[in-house]
Amino acid sequence: MTAAALPNRPAGMPAPNDNPVEGGLWRAAAQGRLDIQCCEACDKHRNPPSAACIHCGSFDWRWDTMPGTGVVMTYVWIPDPARKGQDLPSPYYNVAVVELDGVRGPPARIVTNIIDAWQLDDLQVGQRVELACIKLSEEVGLPCFTRVAGSAGQ
Numbered sequence: 001m002t003a004a005a006l007p008n009r010p011a012g013m014p015a016p017n018d019n020p021v022e023g024g025l026w027r028a029a030a031q032g033r034l035d036i037q038c039c040e041a042c043d044k045h046r047n048p049p050s051a052a053c054i055h056c057g058s059f060d061w062r063w064d065t066m067p068g069t070g071v072v073m074t075y076v077w078i079p080d081p082a083r084k085g086q087d088l089p090s091p092y093y094n095v096a097v098v099e100l101d102g103v104r105g106p107p108a109r110i111v112t113n114i115i116d117a118w119q120l121d122d123l124q125v126g127q128r129v130e131l132a133c134i135k136l137s138e139e140v141g142l143p144c145f146t147r148v149a150g151s152a153g154q
């Protein structure tokens with residue numbers, strides 16, 4: 001699948017920023033993992049990546065590999081006219097907020113795409129999802145998700 005035909009990436013969208021603060025998230029996704037930051041001082045997870053802990057302010061942190069499962073908290077469908085003429089099952093893509101499993105401390109969430117959901121009825125709040133990374137290059141990927149069968153939300 002070419003970058004232009006990815007279900008969740010408008011043509012021309014730049015690759016993720018592989019910098020020291022957030023690069024680990026994208027590099028892990030290239031290898032099929034979901035890594036998020038964990039504070040070395042208070043041992044709480046956080047996402048999105050930040051230089052300092054949102055809980056205690058410490059600048060000491062590490063990457064932890066998460067289970068890669070979670071629950072859709074909210075989502076939106078976005079029509080993309082640039083997708084016309086592409087071999088895709090829908091003129092829409094979704095952007096979802098997933099609350100991650102395995103987090104220490106307050107809930108950590110990720111803004112992502114549910115890449116096997118194409119129609120408006122395909123997503124519900126409470127839907128269980130699992131990691132399905134899209135490798136963009138040898139260096140970086142996108143931590144996306146797919147629906148877990150039989151786990152529709154309330």
Ligand SMILES: [Zn+2]
Binds near residue numbers: 043044058
């Ligand atoms: Zn902390």
